[in-house]
Amino acid sequence: MAGCSATVSKPALGVAPENATDHHVRDSKGELIGFQNPHPSAGVLRNTLQTLGKMFLSRLQGKMPAPDLSNVHIPVIKPHFLEDKSQTQSRSNDTKALRATWLGHACYYVEYPNGLRVLFDPVFEDRCAPSRFVGPKRYTQPPCTLADIPKLDAIVISHSHYDHLSEPTVRELAKHNPEAHFFVGLGLASWFRDTGIDKVTEMDWWEDATLTIKKPIITADGKETVEEIDAQISCLPCQHSSARTGWDKDTTLWCSFAIKSGGKSVCVRLAARCPHFKHIGELRGPFDLGLIPIGAYKPRWMWSGLHSNPYDAVEIFKDTKCEKAMAIHWGTWVLTIEEVEEPPKLLKEAMKTSGMPETGVFDTCAIGETKEF
Template sequence: MAGYSTIVSKPTLGVAPEEAKDHHVRDAKGEIIGFQNPHPSAGVLRNTLQTVGRMFLSRLQGKMPAPDLSNVQIPVIKPHFLEEKSSQAQSSSSDTKSLRATWLGHACYYVEYPNGLRVLFDPVFEDRCAPSRFVGPKRYTQPPCKLADIPKLDAIVISHSHYDHLSEPTVRELHKHNPEAQFFVGLGLASWFHATGLNKVTEMDWWEDATLTVKKPITTADGKETVEEIEAQVSCLPCQHSSARTGWDKDTTLWCSFAIKSGGKSVWFGGDTGYRAVPEMPAEEDDYGPKYDSLPRCPHFKQIGELRGPFDLGLIPIGAYKPRWMWSGLHSNPYDAVEIFKDTKCEKALAIHWGTWVLTIEEVEEPPKLLKEALKTSGMPETGVFDTCAIGETKEY
């Protein structure tokens, strides 16, 4: 579109805790060579081969059955966007005064801000979230639309490098349809985008802020053409996870959550994160019971809430959590998600990181049910505060 442009300021450290750089791993010369989870809440890093071997043995013993996909009832509907893609000048961004969030599956949300800013979080539209199109987790719910159906994007946020959050074919197609859109990624990941042929990428560290300025040609109500300028503050913030795309690049790029504030509204995107690592325990035991109350909780989220909150909307992961002894340091279950919601001071929240691929062994429709239980346990309404929705459904705030 003629006249459309995006500019990003150089990221700078914003309000941050004293230990803001504890996640850096440096070599003898002081150069950053990787990243780590700096708090005990992440648990102990397990040997990958031992973990895989134990999973295989447990499967043979019937202790880790695969989820049943024979009758999945997760609805997929066609999304309704404010306007369709058009080669004409865009209508005024004052079409709505609401923040609109549309779930496109797994961790992907398309968010329309009241001032016309459009942001896409962690898009992966491939059938499999894996290096190969032929092996790896396969979708059991389909995308609600094509990438070409999504209106013009101003920003695309990638939380980390895992294949269920970063897809090369998706990124390439998005860039084809949105050549001016700015990608925001964690430290170390920009080189992957450059190798893919994309240069509009801003690499950020935890607690850094950048200003995105978007100039959009619009047609006003009286038919006049003008250029509207939109600004957004993009903040890279912590989470508790890991990264890798191959067998030799583990934790060499940074995993992040992000906050974007624009048009008087703010969204915190949790990406993929754990909250508190729990030990192996009998199935009937509650890891939020008194016996385990002293387990360390990740302090990142209270820091985010105190230093950067509150937020109008949180996009918070609730799935891929069983067995807990294996995944709790890296993935949140619904009870963790409710605690993260409270810690980050989000006014409302929508669930992400479920309903698309089988990544772990809980039944695929369990996360929303446990979320209601977790909300009730916390004395919160079961609906209207922290919700799930159909794939393709839009919520307004």
């Protein structure tokens, strides 16, 4: 039986606010040279030397202690994935539910009811850094190997930071999933092509694309046929930054993404709270599931314009009109100074403060655990 195939329609600007391109930075000739956060909420310290100087002084004064990892208990379990439809007879594994499995930090594997499989921001290396020998090191391990993940249809990368984009991971995923299509922000496609990956579509905020998958299946009476699956991919705003070296800051776009398929919708956001999220809720919502960051937020003078804390995350949840949400961007690497098990505790407090249930609406889970929506 022939393998799967995928086609992507050219991204087109969907419904967008009037200031949809305020994030573009152009030179004197009008050429796009980079990106910016257009809202005042991004006004944290922007000068790198100034930030480093304040960090150094704060550490000397004992105001930025490293988190204690000596007694951390973040559970990691082996994930359970559905079998690939193309490898099974009939549709015995079909489910009307959306299945979402947390694979650590910002990586989620999502199985849609119609068989679409999407992986968000996979990084399976020990360190999220340019080097294998320095930089943040995992204190929790991946719950599986990349080879354990069933065949993928789409892989979505939110931005270029090393805790969201890993060259070894991307190369291995492309090897195991030659038909999978990558979706990235403006400016990142050339990085993928330099890595040897041509099935990549870069998108700007508010652009929509249609991914069409043709999957061979075996019907109940043993006949071979082809099933066609469509998904709407939306690239959406967020407030953050990008860089992989000291010379490419903000030259590629950071993005939220939403994917709708099989009657279910997921929105993933990896950034600080800002007015963008109300626009997303109004123009692309509501969503069945939001994957919302709750970690890497202290000190706030440094991170409030880039990362959301749990209280911000609850407001993002409400702004974007998500029915349910799962927490991401915590529990894997020490990136900031809050204690690593603090974010889930503060999330419950934030939900209670907002008058919502502490559990069952916006939750955390074990790494490797699957939830259905």
